[in-house]
Structure formats: C-alpha cells, structure tokens
Amino acid sequence: MSTITKRPETSRRRFIDILLGTGLFMWISSIIYPIAKYLVPPEAAILYVNSVEAGTISEFPPSSSKIIRFGRKPVIIARQRNGKFSALAATCTHLDCTVQYKADTEQIWCACHNGLFDLTGKNISGPPPTPLARYIVVVKDDKVIVTLEEMI
Amino acid sequence: MKHSSVALLILVIAAVAYTDIPLTSDACINCHRLLDEELEPGEQILKNVFKDIHLQVGLSCADCHGGNPDAYDDEDEAMWDDPTFRGEIARMDQPEMCGSCHSDPQYMRQYSATVKTDQIDQYWTSQHGISLRNGIDKVAICTDCHGVHGIYPVKDPRSQVYPLNVPSTCAQCHNDAQYMGEFNLPTDQFYLYRTSVHGKALLDRQSLSAPACNDCHGNHGALPPDVVHIADICGTCHVNNNRLFQKSHLKNIFLKRGFGQCEACHGNHGIKKPSDEYLNWEHGAVCVQCHKSAGNPKELADLFYHTIDSLKHQIILAKELVSQAEQKGMEISDLYFPLEESQKVLIQTRTSIHSFNKDLLLETVKDGFKATDEAIQGASAALIEFDQRRKWLFIFSLIITFLIVVVYFKIKDFDRMQRNKNQ
Amino acid sequence: MGIFNWINERVDIRGFSEFAFKKKVPVFYGTIWYYLGGVSLFLFAIQVMTGILLLLYYQPGAATAFESVKFIVSKVAFGWLIREVHAWSANLFIFFAFLHMFTVFFAKAYRKPREMTWFSGMILLILGMAFGFSGYLLPWNELAFFATKIGSDIAGAVPFVGDFLLRLLRAGDEVTGATLTRFYGFHVALFPAIFTVVLGIHLVLVQVQGMSIPPELERIPEKHRRYMPFFPNFAMRDALLWLMVLNVIALLAVFFPWELGTKADPLASAPAGIRPEWYFMFMFQTLKLIPGHIFFIEGELFGLLLFTFGTIFWFLVPLLDRKAGKGQRSRFWTIIGVLLIVYMIMMTLWGYLV
Incomplete structure (x- = not known):
C-alpha cells in the first residue's frame, strides 16, 4: 500500500x-x-408503618391527646389523668370523621354525630357501628412509640 | 248441651288436622281458631298470636280480655257468664288496660330488670293521649303502633316499631289525607322524609343510627318539638353545629322571632343533605329568607361561600393531580393522607359556618389549604419527575445510539483491517 | 501498556492475552446465535450491579421490606431506575438464557466434548429461575406473597420429603416474615455464590474448547471455513448488541414500570389473577390442567414428577443423544426440541389468555 x-x-x-x-x-x-x-442517602427517612415515634413523653402531659400519622391513617394517642396511654384509630367508624379525646370523661368522642368510644376503642354510644382499631403504645427512653397490635 | 260439646270437640280435632295452629290447653284459642277459619285472612286474630311476646312469656288471651280459658265446652261459661270477661277492648280503655301491667314496676320487673314503666304516663302527655282523653278515638293507641295479637318486642326487626319500620307505621295514619282531614295537619311528612337525607340513610342504607320519626318527636310522648328545643334535638347527633350555633349571635334573634333554629335554614321532614349553595347569595342562599338587603350579611355569606368553594376546587385539583401521577405509575401513596385530611377539613369548615364567625371559619380552613398544598406539590413533583424520566431516557438513548453508530464504524474498520491482513 | 508490562513482569499474563487474540469465531449462517450467551452474561452483570445497589437501601423483614422498597422507588434519587432495571433485566436474562439453551440444543453444540458446558449451562438456567422465584417475594407485596404461597405449596406435594421441603422453603408452615428472611438469604448470598462458581466453569469451558459448529459444517475442510478473530472483531459486535439491549432495558424501565402494588397482608384473602412470573407459567398452567388423579397418584404429584424427570432428562441430553456424539444430526431429538418449544409457548399463552 x-x-x-x-x-x-x-x-x-x-x-x-x-x-x-x-x-x-x-x-x-x-x-x-x-x-x-x-x-x-435522601433526607427523608423510611416511613415504617408498623411503628411510629409519636414524640417525647414531655409532649404528653396527663389528660392530653395528640393525633399522629401512622402510615396513611391518623391515630389518636390519649394520655389519661393517671398517666396511662391509649392509642386508637382516629377515624370514626360511622362516617370517617376524625375523633377527639374528651379529657373530662376520659372517652373518645366524634363531634360529627356525637359518637362515643371508650379508651379500649369500644363504641359505647351514638351512631358508630363498630369499635375503633387499637394500637399499642410503648414508652422507651422517654420516647412514645405507637406500634401495631400484632407486633408485640 | 253435651251433644253440642262433643260435636265441637270433633270439630276442634278436625280443625287441628288442617290448621297450623297447635292445639293448646287454652279454651279461647281452641274455639277462636275455628272462627278464624271463616274469616278473611286480614281479619283473623290468631294467625300470629303464638309469636306474640305476651304468649311467649306465659300470658294468655284472658289476661287482656278476661273470661275463663278452662271452660272448654261452654261458650257461656267461658265468656258471657264470666264476670272478668271484657271482650273487645274499647279504644278509649286500651292504654289503661296495657298500663295495668306496663305501668307497674313491681310486676314488670319479673320480665326484665331494666324495663321502662312510664310509657302510659308519657302517652297521656302526647297529642295522641290528650286527644284520646278528649274523646277523639281516631288517634293512635298502643296497638296501632305495636300491633295486636302478634306483638313483637321493640328490638325484633318484625316489630312495627323497629326503627326501620317506624316511618311506615306512623305513615299509616299521618299519610292518609282523608283520615287526617279533621285534624288540620299536613300529610306529606312521610313523602318528604322518604326523600330526606335521614330517610335515605335509614330506609335505603338501613343505617339504624339515622333518625326515624320518634327520634325527633318522641314516641309515647309524641309532640311536635317546639322552637326552643329544635336545636337540642338536632344537637343530639349534630353536636358541633349545635354548639357553635348556640354561641352565635343569631341564636337569640332566631328565638325572639320564633324561627326554628336549625329548621329555619335546613327544613324539617324533607331535610336534604346541605349544599354549599345555601350560602350562594345570588342563587339559593337560605340567608335571604330574612336578610332581604345585601350589605354585611351578604359579605359574610360571600366569604363563606367563596372560601369553601376555593377549598373544594383545591381538593378537586389535588385529587386530579394525584390520580394522574398514580396512573403514570408514580409511587404517591403518601399523598392519600393529606387528601383525606383536606376532605375532613372541608367538613369542619362547613360546620364552622354555624358560628357565623368569619375568624373561626378562616382559622379552620387553613389546615385544609395546607393539606391540599401538600398533595398538589407532591403530585406535581411526581408528574415533573415522570417527565424528567422521559427526558433522561431520551438523552440516554441519544448517547447510546451515538455510541452504537461509532462502534459500528469501528467494527467496519476492524473488519477492513482483518481483510487487509488476510490478503 | 505500562501496567500490562508491570504485571507481566511479575505474573506471566501474556499467555492469556495471546490466547484472547488467537481465539477465533466461526463465521457462517448461525454466527448470530453465538451472541446469546454473551447477552445473558451482560444481563447477569447488570443484575449483580443493580442488585448490590438495591442492597444499600433494602431491609428484609415483614415489617420493613415493603416500606424500604417503597422508599427506594419514591425517595431515593434514581431508586426507581435501579429497581426497574433490576426487574426488567432479570426477565430478559431468563428470556435470553432460554433462547441460548434452545439454540445450543438445535445446533447440537452439547455433543462431545462439550457435555460439561451443557451441564453447567443447565445449572445456571435453573439457578436463574430460582433467583427469579426468590427475588419476586422480596418487595413483600400482595401479588408476590400469594405467588410464593402457591409456588411453595407445590413443593409440599413431593412424596416423602414434601413436608420437609415446604418447611425448608417457608421456614415454617406458612409464608411469613421468616420466609422472606430465608428467600433474601438465598437471593443475595447462596444463589450468587453457586452461580459465580458455575458461571466461571461455564466460561472457562467455552474459552478453552472454543465455539462449537454444527455437525454438517464440521465436514467442510478447515481451509474452506471462515473465521473472525474473537478480539476485537467479535467482542466489538458483542458490545454493540449489549448497548442495544441496555437501551431496550432503559426504555422498558421508563415506559413499562413494574408497579409495587400493596403491601402483603397474610390475613387478607388472595386477590384475583394471582399468577406466577411468565417463565413459570407453562408449569403452572400444566399443573392446573392435570386432573385430580392420574392412575393411582395425585394430579399435582404427577405434574411435579413430570417436570422433575423432564428436567433430569433434558439435563442428560448430551449423554442420551448418541448420534450427535458421532457428528450426526438426530431427527428424533430435533422433533423433541420443537415439541417442547411448542408445548411451552402454547401453555404460556393459554395461561395468560384463558
């Protein structure tokens, strides 16, 4: 070439x-x-639906309540006068309104149609046809953690 | 005499063979079953008698009607000659006849420890009772509502006064224009109720928590509720609406002028699911019934109307964007929480209107806009991300295509070198 | 070249490079089939890379698996891409591995001296399917949960050891979080370890023995046969195809994403349309069609035995096909291969269309 x-x-x-x-x-x-x-790693943390940290114990004085986000669902955490915690699904079983804690009678109350539940979630008066789902509250190192019942 | 009783006995046995009513030791039933055979089905009295709660707990015909239930073969002995025999109970006497047991706490306690015994007392305070006392026997007495010769407990779904059956039971009379004619009462309540939000909930959705006639009017002491108490009645279930209204400045004005509080805007028997148009001053506002002129009331109604309207629009927009993002396969399940939250706040905002307080409404609605903003932002970000993925793919494909073309030429080049080498 | 010399001075690697440059690939009408193994290898490499990346965020366990996958696809930058590429590349791997296996079968490339290449290849194919089965459960969503339940149920039908196998797979009597942990271990440790060893053997055998050519071409005298150098001519063509496949994967990942679905709920009833992955469909459909009892054995067991012996039979083809060993094409084996392909396609279509 x-x-x-x-x-x-x-x-x-x-x-x-x-x-x-x-x-x-x-x-x-x-x-x-x-x-x-x-x-x-992204800023946002993984959202575990099986347990949610609701805050420190100082945010829950006796006779107080707080609604937190548990996955997609709201959950109401109530602290009684004697310091005991309860956590229940915050959506009323009647027409899906959000319930609130009545500190004076220590009951869960739905303002939409006057439904009442006790702190075990049982519907005790008014239109709600079924009880509220229960969650477990665990206090660990002054952190209030809400978990699904079957986790314990 | 003897002859006829033997014949009767044979007849009884024959009857038993072809009726489904069992043979009992009660002479009343044994004879009346034969009489029933000759009657039209609507007039038979023993058809349901064995299902009657009274027979079930051990009472018999004689406990109401008197007579001798042991007199098997003698009509006179059983009825006409017996001093206790009352026969058909006159309508006027009937409440007291029922009351002879039902108003006696000591007697009733043997059947139930929690039974109420004030029904007859209440009844005499009702419009039905008052009219009966005044000699008008067309009004409802116990059996008109509870039935007769087949009375079921109130909690039995077959009972005429089971919640689902109450409206039609009341309607038997109150829906009959001819029957009600002399009382000068309307007869469209059942029709109105049937199409109302409560009627649909109770009768269509079979929701026992929805009110029937008696939940507002009372049952034994039935009276139309007076203006002062209407809000109490509605407030039994609609607590927050009532609480806010009672605190509002309108309450006293309504009472002074004799407006039926809740009823003034929402109506009564035909109450519809409230619409946001109740606030639309130009079209359909309930306020204009009293507030003829514009000005402050109009301003407030406009504010309410437009605030709720804009929240509704935000919710529609948020839902639309979230569903778009979901259809495109983006992971947005976290956004359902704010969507539900906004829906909840919409209801709360509508409730807050009953305070007729601008500040409360604006305070309430804030959370709703916050929630819709979160959903809209999340969904928009997902949609932008979706577009970016395509752009990214386009660029990536472009690079790869470029590289493929170059590699192709490189291969050609290698092949040419190979051929040259072989030659 | 500096590094090459540096290493070469210490370890003699010139031999390898000479070997690579000397290696030739026959050029004839069937050269195109030689690319399938390479594509499968490339897809496996993608699986290893994306798999390692997914491991950085994935958290096994019933309480965390679904959430962490959701986190990867929604919160981590390009997490969706990594997951989609992993899922699509897995499916394409199975597809190309099957294609590779059948072309080898029809080219009679399994005949002496390449029986061991066939055996190792079959092991890789079965392992690939095991990878798919175990990986399918890891996102812990509803579909995967029930598919695993049904899939592992079948293992329970094996005589004598069925119960043991079922419990071995599920780590208990039911599909639970323990099953997930176990499948995770299989998927990221056990299977990759075995796969790497067998793949190494498979590749070494291919390199050492060179490319097989169909028996009829073997009769053509050496000087009339055409070749191209493996490096760089064939390798570049390999690379070209890999690039195309990569682009197809990217396309599929963006336009046909695998949806995450809803989290598995062991207490919920099975949703409609539970299906295994497509490469198990022909077996699934066969098991569905087999009547309750055949002769004296249970239908499910019959199906299971059918597939077990079918697989063993297929595995041993190099030993059974005596004609191929003598360099002849056996019509019998070709017909069996065609029938198998027709059967698999028909059953798969039936499973999806009916």
Missing part, C-alpha cells in the same frame, strides 16, 4: 477513535451519574 492511500485511513481511524472515546465518556457518565445520585 502506498503512503497516499494510508494517510486518509489513519486520520479517519483517529477520528473514529475520538468519537468512540467521546461516546464512551458520555455513556459512562450517564451511568455513573444516576448511580452517584442513588448513593447519596
């Missing part, structure tokens, strides 16, 4: 190699980038 025909071949080969290098670089970057992003 003469040098005349060889020249364009080498320059073309060099050109292809440059393109190949560029392509490889872009391709590797497009793979490294999502992986690098993936490796950075």
Whole structure:
C-alpha cells in the first residue's frame, strides 16, 4: 500500500477513535451519574408503618391527646389523668370523621354525630357501628412509640 | 248441651288436622281458631298470636280480655257468664288496660330488670293521649303502633316499631289525607322524609343510627318539638353545629322571632343533605329568607361561600393531580393522607359556618389549604419527575445510539483491517 | 501498556492475552446465535450491579421490606431506575438464557466434548429461575406473597420429603416474615455464590474448547471455513448488541414500570389473577390442567414428577443423544426440541389468555 492511500485511513481511524472515546465518556457518565445520585442517602427517612415515634413523653402531659400519622391513617394517642396511654384509630367508624379525646370523661368522642368510644376503642354510644382499631403504645427512653397490635 | 260439646270437640280435632295452629290447653284459642277459619285472612286474630311476646312469656288471651280459658265446652261459661270477661277492648280503655301491667314496676320487673314503666304516663302527655282523653278515638293507641295479637318486642326487626319500620307505621295514619282531614295537619311528612337525607340513610342504607320519626318527636310522648328545643334535638347527633350555633349571635334573634333554629335554614321532614349553595347569595342562599338587603350579611355569606368553594376546587385539583401521577405509575401513596385530611377539613369548615364567625371559619380552613398544598406539590413533583424520566431516557438513548453508530464504524474498520491482513 | 508490562513482569499474563487474540469465531449462517450467551452474561452483570445497589437501601423483614422498597422507588434519587432495571433485566436474562439453551440444543453444540458446558449451562438456567422465584417475594407485596404461597405449596406435594421441603422453603408452615428472611438469604448470598462458581466453569469451558459448529459444517475442510478473530472483531459486535439491549432495558424501565402494588397482608384473602412470573407459567398452567388423579397418584404429584424427570432428562441430553456424539444430526431429538418449544409457548399463552 502506498503512503497516499494510508494517510486518509489513519486520520479517519483517529477520528473514529475520538468519537468512540467521546461516546464512551458520555455513556459512562450517564451511568455513573444516576448511580452517584442513588448513593447519596435522601433526607427523608423510611416511613415504617408498623411503628411510629409519636414524640417525647414531655409532649404528653396527663389528660392530653395528640393525633399522629401512622402510615396513611391518623391515630389518636390519649394520655389519661393517671398517666396511662391509649392509642386508637382516629377515624370514626360511622362516617370517617376524625375523633377527639374528651379529657373530662376520659372517652373518645366524634363531634360529627356525637359518637362515643371508650379508651379500649369500644363504641359505647351514638351512631358508630363498630369499635375503633387499637394500637399499642410503648414508652422507651422517654420516647412514645405507637406500634401495631400484632407486633408485640 | 253435651251433644253440642262433643260435636265441637270433633270439630276442634278436625280443625287441628288442617290448621297450623297447635292445639293448646287454652279454651279461647281452641274455639277462636275455628272462627278464624271463616274469616278473611286480614281479619283473623290468631294467625300470629303464638309469636306474640305476651304468649311467649306465659300470658294468655284472658289476661287482656278476661273470661275463663278452662271452660272448654261452654261458650257461656267461658265468656258471657264470666264476670272478668271484657271482650273487645274499647279504644278509649286500651292504654289503661296495657298500663295495668306496663305501668307497674313491681310486676314488670319479673320480665326484665331494666324495663321502662312510664310509657302510659308519657302517652297521656302526647297529642295522641290528650286527644284520646278528649274523646277523639281516631288517634293512635298502643296497638296501632305495636300491633295486636302478634306483638313483637321493640328490638325484633318484625316489630312495627323497629326503627326501620317506624316511618311506615306512623305513615299509616299521618299519610292518609282523608283520615287526617279533621285534624288540620299536613300529610306529606312521610313523602318528604322518604326523600330526606335521614330517610335515605335509614330506609335505603338501613343505617339504624339515622333518625326515624320518634327520634325527633318522641314516641309515647309524641309532640311536635317546639322552637326552643329544635336545636337540642338536632344537637343530639349534630353536636358541633349545635354548639357553635348556640354561641352565635343569631341564636337569640332566631328565638325572639320564633324561627326554628336549625329548621329555619335546613327544613324539617324533607331535610336534604346541605349544599354549599345555601350560602350562594345570588342563587339559593337560605340567608335571604330574612336578610332581604345585601350589605354585611351578604359579605359574610360571600366569604363563606367563596372560601369553601376555593377549598373544594383545591381538593378537586389535588385529587386530579394525584390520580394522574398514580396512573403514570408514580409511587404517591403518601399523598392519600393529606387528601383525606383536606376532605375532613372541608367538613369542619362547613360546620364552622354555624358560628357565623368569619375568624373561626378562616382559622379552620387553613389546615385544609395546607393539606391540599401538600398533595398538589407532591403530585406535581411526581408528574415533573415522570417527565424528567422521559427526558433522561431520551438523552440516554441519544448517547447510546451515538455510541452504537461509532462502534459500528469501528467494527467496519476492524473488519477492513482483518481483510487487509488476510490478503 | 505500562501496567500490562508491570504485571507481566511479575505474573506471566501474556499467555492469556495471546490466547484472547488467537481465539477465533466461526463465521457462517448461525454466527448470530453465538451472541446469546454473551447477552445473558451482560444481563447477569447488570443484575449483580443493580442488585448490590438495591442492597444499600433494602431491609428484609415483614415489617420493613415493603416500606424500604417503597422508599427506594419514591425517595431515593434514581431508586426507581435501579429497581426497574433490576426487574426488567432479570426477565430478559431468563428470556435470553432460554433462547441460548434452545439454540445450543438445535445446533447440537452439547455433543462431545462439550457435555460439561451443557451441564453447567443447565445449572445456571435453573439457578436463574430460582433467583427469579426468590427475588419476586422480596418487595413483600400482595401479588408476590400469594405467588410464593402457591409456588411453595407445590413443593409440599413431593412424596416423602414434601413436608420437609415446604418447611425448608417457608421456614415454617406458612409464608411469613421468616420466609422472606430465608428467600433474601438465598437471593443475595447462596444463589450468587453457586452461580459465580458455575458461571466461571461455564466460561472457562467455552474459552478453552472454543465455539462449537454444527455437525454438517464440521465436514467442510478447515481451509474452506471462515473465521473472525474473537478480539476485537467479535467482542466489538458483542458490545454493540449489549448497548442495544441496555437501551431496550432503559426504555422498558421508563415506559413499562413494574408497579409495587400493596403491601402483603397474610390475613387478607388472595386477590384475583394471582399468577406466577411468565417463565413459570407453562408449569403452572400444566399443573392446573392435570386432573385430580392420574392412575393411582395425585394430579399435582404427577405434574411435579413430570417436570422433575423432564428436567433430569433434558439435563442428560448430551449423554442420551448418541448420534450427535458421532457428528450426526438426530431427527428424533430435533422433533423433541420443537415439541417442547411448542408445548411451552402454547401453555404460556393459554395461561395468560384463558
């Protein structure tokens, strides 16, 4: 082969190699980038639906209550005068209103149609047809944790 | 005499062979079953008598009607000659006849420790009782509602006064224009109730928690509730609405002018599921019944109306965006919580209107907008992410396609080198 | 080249590179089938990489598995991509591995001296399916839960040891969180360990013995046969195909995502349309069609025995097909292969359409 025909071949080969290098670089970057992003842990923590930290015990003085988010569902945590905790599904079984804690009578009350539940979740008066689901409250190192019943 | 009783006995035995009423030791039943045979089904009295709670607890015909249930073969001995025999009870006498047992706590206690014994006393205070005392015997007496010769306990679904059956029981008379004619009372209550939110809940959805006639009017002491007490009655279930209204400035004005509190805006028997249009001043506002002129009341109604309207729009928007994001396969299940929250706040906001207090409503509605904002932002982020995925894919595909083309030329190049080498 | 020389001075690796450059790939009408093994290998590599990435956030256990997968796909940047690529690449791996196995079968490439390559390949295919079965449960969603329940139920029908197998799989009598922990162990430790060893043997055998060619081509004199160098000509073509497959995976991941569904609830009743993954469908459908009793044995057991002996039979094909060993094509085995493919496709379609 003469040098005349060889020249364009080498320059073309060099050109292809440059393109190949560029392509490889872009391709590797497009793979490294999502992986690098993936490796950075996100700010939000994993939401475990089986137990939720409701706050510290100081946020629950006796005769108080708080509604927390338990997965998709609201849960009402009530603390009685004697310091005992109860946690119940906060959605009334009648027409899905959110219930509240009546500290004076130590009952759960639904304001929509005057439904009453006791602190075990049992429907005791008014329209609610079934009891409220129960949750377990565990106090651990002055943290109030709500868990599903079957976890214990 | 002897002859006829033998014949009767044979007849009785024959009758037993083809009726389903069992033979008893009660002479009243044994004879009256034969009489029933000759009557139209509607007039037979013994058809359901064995299901009657009174017979079930051991009472007999004679306990109400008197007579001698042991006199098998002599009609005179059983009825006409017996001093206790009362026969058919006159309507006027009937409440006291029932009351002879039902008003006696000591007697009733043998059947139930918790039984009430004030029904007859209450009855005499009712419009039914008062009219009966005045000699009008067309009004309802015990048996009209509870039935006769087949009375079921109130909690038995077959009872005429079981909650689901109460409206039609009352309607037997109150829906009959001809029957009610002389009392100058309307007869459209049942029709109105049937189409009302309560009637639909009770009769269509069979929700026993929904009110029947007696839940507002009382039962034994039935009276139309007076203006002062209407809110108490509605407030039995609609607690918050009542609580807010009682604190509002409108309460005293309503009472002074004789407006039926809740009823003034919501109506009574035909009460519909309240609509937000009740606040729409231009079209359908209930306020304009009294507030003829615009001005402050209109401003307040407009504020209520538009606040609720904008929350509703936000909720619709949020739901739409969330469902769009979900249809596109994005993981947005966390957004159902704020969606439900906003729905809840919408109800609370509607309730807060009964305070007729602008600040309370605006305070209540805040959480709703916060919740819809959370859902809208979450769903929008998911939708943007969805588009970004496609953009990312497009760029990635572009890079790969470029690389594929280059590699293809490289292969050609290698192949050419290979061929050259072979040559 | 500096590093190459540096290493070469210490360990003689020139032999390897010479071997790679000397290796030739036959060029004929069937060259295209040589790419299938490479694609499967590439997909396996993707599985290893994405699998390791998923491990960084995944938390096994009934209380955490579903939540952590949900966390990966909704909160972690590109977490959805990693999971979708892992899921799609797994399915494509099974698909290409099956294709690879059948092309090898019809090309009679299993004949002497490549019996061991066939055996190791079959082990890899079965392991691949085991990977799929165990990985399917890991997100702990409703569909996976019930598919696992049914799948492991079948193991219970094995005579004598069925009960033991069932308890071994489920770590108890029911599918519970303990099953999940066990499947997780299988999926990320046990199976990868075995797979890596067998894959190593498989690849070494392929490299050492070179590419097989169909018996009829073997009769053509060496000088008339055409070849291309494995490196770089064939390897570059491999890379080209891999890039295309990667792009297809990205496309599938974006346009046809695998939905997470709802969390498994052991107390809920099975939802309608519980199906195994598509590569188990032909077996699932067969078991469904077998009557309650065949002769004196139970239908389920019959089906199970059928598949067990079928698999053993298929595994031993290199030893059974004596004609291939002599460099002849046996029509009998070709017909059996065609019948098997027709059967698998028909049953799969039946399972999905009916």
